[in-house]
Amino acid sequence: MPDITTLPIHSSVLDDQEGNEAIPSHPLGVKPTGNALLASWSLRDHIGTFQHLPDELLLELLEYLNGSDLLSLGRTCKAFYAFTRAEELWKTLFIGSPPDEFTWRGTWRSTYLNLPPSKVPVIDCSDLYSDVLYRPFNCAHISLEPYVTKIPTRNQIPRLPDLSPEEFHAQWADRPFILTEPVKAWPVFSDWSIGSLLSRHGKEKFRAEAVDWPLTTYRDYMADNADESPLYLFDRAFVSKMGLAVGPPESTPDAAYWPPACFAEDFFSVLGQDRPDHQWMIVGPERSGSKFHKDPNATSAWNAVLRGLKYWIMFPSGDKRPPPPGVFVSDDQSEVTSPLSIAEWLLNFHAEARRTPGCMEGVCGEGEIIHVPSGWWHLVVNLESSIALTQNFVPRAHITAALDFLANKPDQVSGFRKNVENPYENFVNGMRKAHPELLSQGLEELQKKADSKKRKWEEIVHGKSEQDEHTSGGFSFGFGDDSDVEVP
Numbered sequence: 001m002p003d004i005t006t007l008p009i010h011s012s013v014l015d016d017q018e019g020n021e022a023i024p025s026h027p028l029g030v031k032p033t034g035n036a037l038l039a040s041w042s043l044r045d046h047i048g049t050f051q052h053l054p055d056e057l058l059l060e061l062l063e064y065l066n067g068s069d070l071l072s073l074g075r076t077c078k079a080f081y082a083f084t085r086a087e088e089l090w091k092t093l094f095i096g097s098p099p100d101e102f103t104w105r106g107t108w109r110s111t112y113l114n115l116p117p118s119k120v121p122v123i124d125c126s127d128l129y130s131d132v133l134y135r136p137f138n139c140a141h142i143s144l145e146p147y148v149t150k151i152p153t154r155n156q157i158p159r160l161p162d163l164s165p166e167e168f169h170a171q172w173a174d175r176p177f178i179l180t181e182p183v184k185a186w187p188v189f190s191d192w193s194i195g196s197l198l199s200r201h202g203k204e205k206f207r208a209e210a211v212d213w214p215l216t217t218y219r220d221y222m223a224d225n226a227d228e229s230p231l232y233l234f235d236r237a238f239v240s241k242m243g244l245a246v247g248p249p250e251s252t253p254d255a256a257y258w259p260p261a262c263f264a265e266d267f268f269s270v271l272g273q274d275r276p277d278h279q280w281m282i283v284g285p286e287r288s289g290s291k292f293h294k295d296p297n298a299t300s301a302w303n304a305v306l307r308g309l310k311y312w313i314m315f316p317s318g319d320k321r322p323p324p325p326g327v328f329v330s331d332d333q334s335e336v337t338s339p340l341s342i343a344e345w346l347l348n349f350h351a352e353a354r355r356t357p358g359c360m361e362g363v364c365g366e367g368e369i370i371h372v373p374s375g376w377w378h379l380v381v382n383l384e385s386s387i388a389l390t391q392n393f394v395p396r397a398h399i400t401a402a403l404d405f406l407a408n409k410p411d412q413v414s415g416f417r418k419n420v421e422n423p424y425e426n427f428v429n430g431m432r433k434a435h436p437e438l439l440s441q442g443l444e445e446l447q448k449k450a451d452s453k454k455r456k457w458e459e460i461v462h463g464k465s466e467q468d469e470h471t472s473g474g475f476s477f478g479f480g481d482d483s484d485v486e487v488p
Contacts, residue, residue, distance in 0.1 A: 023137075023138050023141050023142065024141060026133075026134060026137050027122075027137075028081075028082050028085065028122075028123060028124070028125040028126075028128075029124050029125050029126030029127075029128075030082055030125050030126070030128050030129075030130055030133045030134050030137075031126065031128070031129050031134060032129065032130075032131055032134045032138075033129050033130060033131045033134075034129075035129050036129035039127065039129065041127065042127055042128065042129055043077070043078050043079040043082075043125060043127045043128040044079050044128060044129070044130070046077055046079060047077060047079050047080060055083075055130050055131070055132035055133070056132055058083060059083065059086060059088075059089075059132060062083060062084060062086070062089055063089060063092065065089075066093070067090075067093050067112060067113065070084045070089060070090075071084070071113075078123060078124075078125050078127075078128065079125070079128055081123055081125065082123075082125040082128050082130075082133060083130075083133065085109060086133065086136075087107060087108050087109065087136070087226070087227065088136075089109075090107070090108035090109040090111075090112045091108040091227075093108075093112055094108050094111060094112045095210045095211060098211065102114065102217075103220075104217055104220040104221050104224070105117070106224045106225065106226075107225070107226065135344070136228040136341075137226075137228075139228045139341050139343035139344050139347070140226055140227065140228045140287070140343065142343050142346070142347060144286075144287070144311070144343075144346070144381065144383055147311070147346045147350050148311040148361075148363060148381075148383060151361045151362070152354060155354060155359050155360055155361045156360075156361065156362060157176050157177060157178055157312065157314070157360050157361060157362030157370070158175070158176075158177045158178070159177070159178045159179075159180060159362070160177055160178070160179055160180070161179065161180055161181045162179055162180075162181050162182055162260070162261075162262075163177075163179065163260075163261075163262040164261065164262060165261055165262050165264065165265060167262070168262035168263070168395070169265075169395065169396060169397060172262070172371070173300070173373065173395050173396075173397035173398065174373050174374075174397065175371075175373060176312075176314050176360050176362075176370065176371055176372060176373060176376065177370070177371050178362055178364055178368050178369065178370050178371075179260060179262075179368065179369050179370075179371075180367070180368050181367075182260035182261075182369060183257075183260075183304045183305075183306070183367050183368060183369050184367045186256070186257040186258070186304075186306075187255070187256055187257070188256045188257050188306060188389070189257075189306055189366075189367055192306050192307065192387055193307060193387070194219060194222075194283075194307070194385065194387070197215060197283075197387070198215055198216060198219060200242075201215050201241070201242055202214065202215050202216040202219075203215070203216065204241055204242070206218065206233050206235040206238065206241070206281070206283075207233070207234060207235045207236070207237075208221075208231045208232060208233040208234070208235075209231050209232055209234065211231065218231070218233055218283070221285075222283075222284070222285040222385060223285075225285070228340070228341045228343060228344075229287075229288070229340075229341045229342065229343075230284065230285050230286075230287055230288040231284075231288065232282065232284045232288045232289065232290070233281070233282065233283040233284060234280055234281075234282055235280060235281050236277045236279065236280050238279070238280070238281035239279055244256040244257075246258065246279070248264070257304075257389060259302065259391060259393070260302070260369065263302050263371070263391075263393060263395075265393075265395055265396065266393035266394060266395070267393075267394040267395070267396065267399055267402070267431065267435065267438070268297075268299065268392075268393065268394045268402070268427075270427065270430030270431055270433070270434045270435070271423075271426055271427060271430055272430070274416070274417070274420045274423075274426055276296070276297060276392075276413075276414065276415030276416045276423070277415040278299070278391055278392045278393070278415070279389075279390075279391050280389070280390050280391075281387075281388075281389055282303075282386070282387070282388040282389070282390060283386070283387050283388075284382050284385070284386055285382065285385050286382055286383060286384055286385060287342070287343065287381065287382065288381070288382050289310075289342050289379070289380045289381035289382055290378075290379065290380050291338050291339075291341075291342055291345065291379055292323070292324050292327045292336065292338055292345075292377050292378065292379045293336065293377070293378070294317065294375055294376065294377055294378075295372060295374070295392055296392065296413075296414045296415055297392075297402060297405055297406065297413060297414065297415065297423075298374050298375065298394075298398060298401040298402045298404065298405035298406075299374060299392035299393060299394055299398075299402065300371070300372060300373050300374045300392070300393055300394065300395055300398060301371075301372040301390055301391065301392045301393070302369050302370065302371055302372070302390065302391055302393070303364070303369065303370050303372065303380075303388055303389075303390040304368070304369040304388060304389045304390070305364050305365060305366055305367070305368055305369070305386060305387075305388050306366065306367075306386075306387045306388060306389065307366055307384075307385070307386055307387040308366065308382055308383070308384040308385055308386025308387065308388075309363055309364070309365050309366075309382070309383040309384050309386065310363065310364045310370075310380050310381070310382055310383065310386060310388065311361070311362075311363050311380065311381050311383055312360075312361065312362050312363075312364060312370060312378060312379070312380050313350075313353060313359065313360070313361045313378070313379050314359075314360045314361070314372070314376050314377060314378040314379075315353075315356070315358050315359060315360070315376065315377040315378075316358050316373075316375070316376055316377075317375045317376065317377055318375075321358065323336075323377060324349075324353055324356070324377050324379075325349040325352040325353045325356060326338055326339055326345050326348060326349035326352075326353075327377070333409075333412070334409075334411065334412050342379065342381050345379070363383070373398075374394075374398040374401050374402075375401065396438060399431070399438055399439075399441075399442040400441075400442045400445040400446055400449075402427065403424070403427070403428070403442050403443065403446050404446055404449065406423050406424035406427055407424045407446070410423075410424070428443075
């Protein structure tokens, strides 16, 4: 019986859900499960008792094996060879026991085993049908263009040349927007590239998710990997590692960059040396990025692109708003579940997301900077290899949100050093010394929110009187808290 991939198919069937590029063949020839419908046999029929296990469970069992055991099992048959080639297995082994020195070899398996390409066997597994093995490969090769172009007018993130602090506080503190001009004045904008960073800091180690690699090694990874979710360099200590001066050019000699004027006011600065992590350098290849999350500690953020292009899709949050399509949040907002990768989310939920009220989208290019308001859900993906700088801050419009988060969600507070025992108290004390009037306003608003929640709870438990019903304007189960934050 012919394989389904050899049958004549209308060209539209080969297209992506929203694009027009066909996915290349899997390097081992593995095919999606649906192809088995027209197949006379499958390699999976020859793995004994294990053929009765779902592919997901089979891979989960393989996670308990070490590298030697995976190699031994992979030699028993073609099916097990394909399953033991799953990159996530070898990535976990590598991260669990990273060697002091290594050469990136294009895949986690080859790097862990120190195998040059010429030593990696090419085995035909074209009679194996598995969505679990094919899905990561498929997601790593979908075209991003259909998802980031033709943005509906109603969804487009506003683009502005610049904003004054007064304009920001009056109209824009709760809205996403892209500024096109301020970053172009930064020395790092004209000076930084992958090449220039390598020449100065190539041997310096930077944090890329779960690994600390020299920048030269990460460059090799960027240039040659097939990961569904490529490692994202996201380093919080880059300023000290690179010896940068950061601050307004009029008061900071040799300043490398500085926040645009509309973002300069940052009330977390009252914490001094005790403030949480707030500055990051971000470097990543095409397809790297961050899945849906909210920024930590109810902060707002700006993200400036120095090289490359980034696609953003964002949603406001609130007690009456569900999370973005495909995202599931625990009752206390402390855990977020979403598809395994950005590409998988794009394939399955992007079309629905574009139709969802509140959706905002935009592409931030070189020399541009985007504003992410406190509490907004956002997903970002690099459309090209990119370099960016980002910083979290607390503007006056969100002082109450920061107070609320630090006071009422201490188990979700993040980024503080371990010796900082009471972030809320430290923030209140700092604000009391530097900005007593703004602190009073923030605490008063926080008390009003607490009183409102208490009244609504009493209404739920005890009901309303008829007079209350006529004077309150109707009943709502909302609790009015828009400051929930999930840390990526």
